[in-house]
Amino acid sequence: MSSLPRNREVLVSESDANGARAAGEFDLIVIGGGSGGLAGAFRAAEHGARVALMEPSALGGTCVNVGCVPKKAMWLAAEVGRRLAMAGPLGFPVQARALDWPTFIAHRERYIHNIHQSYRRRIDAAGIVHLPRHGRLVERMRSGGGVVECDDGLRLQAQRILIATGGHALRPDIPGAGLGAVSDDFFRWTAAPERIAVVGGGYIAVELAGVLQQLGSRVEMLVRGERLLHGFDAAIAEQLADDYCQAGIRLSLGCPVAELQRDDDGQLRVRDGAGTWHGPYDQVLFATGRGPNTHGLGLPEVGVETDADGHVRVDAGHATSAPGIHAVGDVTADMALTPVAIAAARRLMSHVFGGAADPALDQTNVPTVVFSHPPVGAVGLTEAQARERHGDAAVRVYTTGFRPMLEALTDTPQRSLFKLVCIGEERRVVGLHLLGEAADEILQGFAVALKKGITLQDLHDTIAIHPTSAEEIVLLR
Ligand SMILES: Cc1cc2nc3c(=O)[nH]c(=O)nc-3n(C[C@H](O)[C@H](O)[C@H](O)COP(=O)(O)OP(=O)(O)OC[C@H]3O[C@@H](n4cnc5c(N)ncnc54)[C@H](O)[C@@H]3O)c2cc1C
Numbered sequence: 002m003s004s005l006p007r008n009r010e011v012l013v014s015e016s017d018a019n020g021a022r023a024a025g026e027f028d029l030i031v032i033g034g035g036s037g038g039l040a041g042a043f044r045a046a047e048h049g050a051r052v053a054l055m056e057p058s059a060l061g062g063t064c065v066n067v068g069c070v071p072k073k074a075m076w077l078a079a080e081v082g083r084r085l086a087m088a089g090p091l092g093f094p095v096q097a098r099a100l101d102w103p104t105f106i107a108h109r110e111r112y113i114h115n116i117h118q119s120y121r122r123r124i125d126a127a128g129i130v131h132l133p134r135h136g137r138l139v140e141r142m143r144s145g146g147g148v149v150e151c152d153d154g155l156r157l158q159a160q161r162i163l164i165a166t167g168g169h170a171l172r173p174d175i176p177g178a179g180l181g182a183v184s185d186d187f188f189r190w191t192a193a194p195e196r197i198a199v200v201g202g203g204y205i206a207v208e209l210a211g212v213l214q215q216l217g218s219r220v221e222m223l224v225r226g227e228r229l230l231h232g233f234d235a236a237i238a239e240q241l242a243d244d245y246c247q248a249g250i251r252l253s254l255g256c257p258v259a260e261l262q263r264d265d266d267g268q269l270r271v272r273d274g275a276g277t278w279h280g281p282y283d284q285v286l287f288a289t290g291r292g293p294n295t296h297g298l299g300l301p302e303v304g305v306e307t308d309a310d311g312h313v314r315v316d317a318g319h320a321t322s323a324p325g326i327h328a329v330g331d332v333t334a335d336m337a338l339t340p341v342a343i344a345a346a347r348r349l350m351s352h353v354f355g356g357a358a359d360p361a362l363d364q365t366n367v368p369t370v371v372f373s374h375p376p377v378g379a380v381g382l383t384e385a386q387a388r389e390r391h392g393d394a395a396v397r398v399y400t401t402g403f404r405p406m407l408e409a410l411t412d413t414p415q416r417s418l419f420k421l422v423c424i425g426e427e428r429r430v431v432g433l434h435l436l437g438e439a440a441d442e443i444l445q446g447f448a449v450a451l452k453k454g455i456t457l458q459d460l461h462d463t464i465a466i467h468p469t470s471a472e473e474i475v476l477l478r
């Protein structure tokens with residue numbers, strides 16, 4: 002793309018990488034080549050749309066480069082380490098050693114490189130024009146859509162624009178916050194810090210604290226609230242907190258951070274809201290939420306409204322307040338999950354360019370997994386949500402706690418906790434909450450069943466697969 006003309010108020014020159022598309026308007030401009038943007042671009046191109054995609058950084062966005070993919074790779078490494086430690090007691094003549102990060106990182110980065118290459122091939126095959134540039138909305142067109150300007154002055158126009166610029170990590174507004182790291186930095190580390198404080202109690206804090214602890218760091222979690230994983234079932238979060246403490250993580254709940262300082266010897270300390278100093282640490286990692294990437298996008302100029310948190314406001318069909326301008330993914334207030342961004346983008350593009358009837362995405366009963374050690378899986382209502390929505394009398398809860406076979410064989414204390422939430426006389430399943438070995442893989446199939454409205458009797462009518470952890474769900478009573 003280096004042959005693109007600079008500072009021209011044109012669309013794309015004949016010399017662009019997909020020359021067949023010549024100069025002229027596009028049908029769709031996608032701003033952001035992450036999970037949502039790429040899915041939207043591919044689906045629109047499948048329907049014959051002429052698509053331009055602006056992405057100045059690595060293709061795949063957060064998920065592929067500094068999110069799901071490298072995180073899952075680290076989680077898998079930590080799980081292999083856990084199993085190595087179990088192999089000795091089982092009789093294998095192996096000794097668990099510390100992970101050699103550079104070797105592992107080479108594998109992780111090769112995996113990511115292959116994803117980039119696959120995206121490049123697919124972009125070329127689909128005839129999508131990829132511009133490695135930042136985009137900014139500069140003009141709205143009366144017919145819908147508008148004009149997008151690249152950071153080098155190049156202007157493109159289309160009747161449809163998809164904003165898919167994702168989000169970024171937020172740091173608390175406290176003195177010394179700049180001394181701490183965020184998840185993007187974590188993926189650049191080449192060794193485990195010896196002592197680390199992880200600030201936060203949500204997805205990223207729980208996942209990265211777990212990985213680091215398994216890989217040999219001494220981890221302290223400084224959690225502002227009174228529990229981990231707000232929004233997940235309380236019993237599961239409590240059991241996970243116990244597991245983390247048992248594994249050696251120091252958990253400080255009800256501990257808001259007020260200040261960070263670096264000592265003369267280079268070590269970091271954290272002052273909490275009550276004035277107590279914690280540390281010293283080699284690293285402090287903030288996992289304190291994410292905010293949308295809307296800065297400098299030109300949203301006010303073209304009449305795209307945002308909410309109080311800065312997310313692009315969209316309706317159920319992902320239309321913004323400006324005709325022909327749409328948004329999906331983390332830049333909106335949708336659940337910040339890759340499959341949600343992808344599903345929203347595909348559905349929208351099938352509607353806009355493929356004639357599909359309804360662009361609205363059903364965002365109820367979205368299954369989700371936290372890659373903790375052991376993992377947490379959840380779909381549907383928590384017990385508290387079910388009681389609030391349906392009343393105590395209607396709610397029945399079925400719970401089982403057990404030690405998976407491998408843990409029992411190796412005398413490892415880690416237990417599993419599975420919880421089913423049902424409502425009404427027919428015991429319709431409205432929530433499933435799993436903590437334990439393989440919860441991440443078990444959940445998907447049960448999420449389909451829950452979405453289809455199954456009852457407890459349907460579970461009982463299904464023959465169990467023995468011996469597995471999953472069978473515990475169909476045997477719950
Ligand atoms: C550490 C971490 C772990 C995660 N793990 C999981 C997980 O296991 N499972 C899961 O489902 N989700 C996970 N997520 C969330 C998931 O990564 C996001 O929900 C998903 O990436 C959102 O996709 P998106 O397309 O909205 O944005 P992104 O993937 O962030 O893509 C946005 C893209 O837009 C580009 N961009 C920004 N501004 C501009 C501009 N002006 N012009 C052009 N391009 C621009 C950016 O460079 C970026 O590439 C994780 C997130 C993090 C941070």
Ligand SMILES: NC(=O)c1ccc[n+]([C@@H]2O[C@H](COP(=O)([O-])OP(=O)(O)OC[C@H]3O[C@@H](n4cnc5c(N)ncnc54)[C@H](O)[C@@H]3O)[C@@H](O)[C@H]2O)c1
Nearest residue numbers: 173201202203204205206225288289290291337370371372
């Ligand atoms: N496995 C997955 O699917 C996965 C993994 C990682 C991230 N994600 C997505 O990314 C999103 C962002 O993750 P996250 O962990 O950053 O956000 P989060 O909303 O899950 O958790 C943020 C945490 O930071 C705390 N916090 C916020 N401000 C604070 C402050 N000033 N001081 C101290 N604590 C503060 C909150 O109380 C909360 O515990 C998630 O909501 C999720 O949608 C998904």
